[in-house]
Amino acid sequence: MKYEPQLHVVLHQPEIPYNTGSVGRTCVATGAKLWLVRPLGFRIDDYYLRRAGLDYWEHLEWEVVDDWQALTARLAGRTMHYFSKAGLRLYTEIHYQPGDVLVFGCESRGLPPEMLAAHADQTVRIPIRPQVRSLNLSNAVAVALYEAWRQWSASGPGV
Numbered sequence: 001m002k003y004e005p006q007l008h009v010v011l012h013q014p015e016i017p018y019n020t021g022s023v024g025r026t027c028v029a030t031g032a033k034l035w036l037v038r039p040l041g042f043r044i045d046d047y048y049l050r051r052a053g054l055d056y057w058e059h060l061e062w063e064v065v066d067d068w069q070a071l072t073a074r075l076a077g078r079t080m081h082y083f084s085k086a087g088l089r090l091y092t093e094i095h096y097q098p099g100d101v102l103v104f105g106c107e108s109r110g111l112p113p114e115m116l117a118a119h120a121d122q123t124v125r126i127p128i129r130p131q132v133r134s135l136n137l138s139n140a141v142a143v144a145l146y147e148a149w150r151q152w153s154a155s156g157p158g159v
Contacts, residue, residue: 005033005061007148008075008101009141012068012115015041015107022138024060030145032102037071041106059091068115075101083144085134086114087125094124096148107137 009032014020020036027034036044044064065071080101105111116123126143128135135143156159 005031006098006152007032007096007145008035008078008099009033009145010035010037010071010101010103011077011106011137012037012103012111013039013041013106014137016137017042021057023141024062025056025139026142026145027062028056028059030149032145034060035071035075036062037065037068038064038066040064075087080119080122081124081144081158082111082116082119082122083124083126083140084111086116086130087123088120089112089124091124091126091144091147094147096151100148102141102144104137104141110134 007030009023009027011020011023011034014023014036020040020042024034026032033060062076078099078101078105081096081099082103084105096106103111124144126135126140134140
């Protein structure tokens with residue numbers, strides 16, 4: 001089913017198929033499009049990717065791009081929010097708009113430091129206690145997507 005996604009979720013070089021499958025399932029639940037930027041740490045036909053997405057994968061609007069430049073060309077003109085534990089703004093301080101792009105890094109390294117430096121004013125963080133290195137990727141995506149929905153249900157385009 002083709003539709004105009006309200007949000008775009010980008011996984012930059014994801015490594016773990018379970019996480020990507022779970023993110024895909026959350027994207028179906030929220031009407032977001034999932035973008036995967038190569039290289040990937042798994043094959044697209046990976047059993048575990050599909051298993052984590054359960055039977056929802058067929059309903060997912062998704063696309064794989066070869067590199068960051070290909071992605072930015074496809075999503076040119078859209079507002080991008082770069083999620084990092086070192087982000088400057090809290091995820092609740094962002095005013096999400098339809099068409100926004102939520103960018104997440106790979107599980108072991110996050111987003112590349114040069115990407116974060118180039119877009120420092122667009123970096124976003126989800127607060128965590130110092131005892132935890134980072135949130136699970138699929139949990140972080142869910143937190144961000146549902147914050148956008150929360151904002152919209154109170155004041156925006158509706159869900």
